[in-house]
Amino acid sequence: MTKPVDPLDIDFRALQVLIWVHQFRSFTRAAEELGVNQSAVSYTINKLREVFQDPLFVRQSRRLHVTQRCEDIVQQAKRLTVEFRQLTAPPEFDPKTAAQKFVIACNFYERVLIIPDIVKTLTREAPNLELEIIDASGIGHERLMRNEADLLIGPFERSDPQFYRRDLYRDRYVCLLDPAHPMADEPLSLEDYLGLDHVLVTYGGQWRSRYLIELERLGRELKVVLRVPSPAGLEQLVRGSNLVATVPERLSKAVSAGLRTIACPVETSVTIGLVWTAVNHRSPVHMWVRDMIYRLNSRTRTLEDAQAG
Amino acid sequence: MTKPVDPLDIDFRALQVLIWVHQFRSFTRAAEELGVNQSAVSYTINKLREVFQDPLFVRQSRRLHVTQRCEDIVQQAKRLTVEFRQLTAPPEFDPKTAAQKFVIACNFYERVLIIPDIVKTLTREAPNLELEIIDASGIGHERLMRNEADLLIGPFERSDPQFYRRDLYRDRYVCLLDPAHPMADEPLSLEDYLGLDHVLVTYGGQWRSRYLIELERLGRELKVVLRVPSPAGLEQLVRGSNLVATVPERLSKAVSAGLRTIACPVETSVTIGLVWTAVNHRSPVHMWVRDMIYRLNSRTRTLEDAQAG
DNA sequence: TAGTTGCGATCTAATTTTTTGATTTTACTG
């Protein structure tokens, strides 16, 4: 007739009903409190009676008596519901106490221009967060997918629905030359630019800089004299030579001591952004770090946008 | 469109689903394990996603990745389900450690004949159980209903569906006389009996002994010379007098030192039993005590039954 | 001692939730 009730069928609402009935010693009052029919309360209590194998409440001369077992159960039920509620509540996140490892994948550019500020902020605001930087070197997205990294920072343009992305700012290209270079004092025309001897930063992997893509689109090609994997040490290569290097403007400031910087005649820019996946999308730590990095770069962003606009 | 899911709607089955999916990293495997459709698992996880405001599981390159939040939730969910399971399990009862108050309502008869053995057993087997005896004096059932007493012991005959009852044994009536009494050496006929001078034990309250009810049924009446509220002190009243007292046989042994005991010619007996209510019906302590009392009186019971049969 | 009342139990029908089975979508993989 009545099939046995599996304990697992009990939901927290049923425990809530139990608690209210216990509180009021009345099915009817509990029903009012919960905004349901008395019959529903009766139904629920019956289910609980089966599950706990105990009458829980017994009517005796007008009063509703509570069995000892019921007292015990209610006490535990209160605890369980409170704990469950806490579990469903959006987790409080306090950067001060958050202690976990956070892995950022990026390359030289970001290590030089973005990471230092991040580290400073973390030291101050989230001293227990352990930061690890790993190389993105062309396979940043893969490393994200493999959960080797929590966050990717860089000039990544893949628009893939499985990646979340937030742009930080755009960076235009500039040319670095030796101050004694014949072309060092004039604005460069595209033709001038193409006529020069270039040192090309490959950034390793299969990355192709935006300005190269743009040149290809125009059907033009650079005269590359030297290829280097990273902008690190560019200054020493360019100084005293007739080479020209094309690098993002912000990066140039870090590697151009003693060099002349002039605008690059190829009309393009690179966009630096954050990339992550659904795994971390709603993690409070992750959201906090993302916001923090975004805020750190807001000055740069508005500057760039002003220039671009 | 989709109405918000209330956290309270989550049942322990849903948490179980979460735990299995987490375990297998697969909706399909979890569904198999739980004997349901993959679609049902999907449905449940979606509900949990809403409640926890977190994707929990994310498909990435064939693997199912687990969010940090999900890890936390699963850990708690495991604890909660285990605790709930323990709560639903029938409570272990160990008389050795059971520490609570147990109130028995009864009268002189039971205090003399039944309680002493109970006390001895409790001291030995349930040393932490605190026993209190209160007077039943006619309102034993009321005291049960008011939860003033946990258990009533006595010759109570009310058959009321709200009371549970278990008979211990039957006790026949005997007559006590002074050894020098003229009738002390013969079996008493009913007419002899009715002709004697009686001392009547009223037991207070509105209790009427079975043998009086039986006499009334026969349309006969006792010649009552003296009424006393309790059998206590009966010995002193009967000795050296021409009075006869009618008492349950077992009780007589406690109050008849130096008196002659002979069978009572009224064909009747009193049944001593335990009475309790639904409030305590399933309480492990209560069940244990009831069983214990029943066992203590098993010898008496079989003796009586043998005599009766 | 009947009439009334309060309150949980119970019944039926309505509603909502959950499950199923089939199909689609997604994100690789070869």
Next chain:
DNA sequence: CAGTAAAATCAAAAAATTAGATCGCAACTA
């Protein structure tokens, strides 16, 4: 680029829950 494994989604079916009405019982009322 087709093939595949697995989750998402959809419509229909099944099951659980709720509401509304009524019952039963004990307790008060007069």
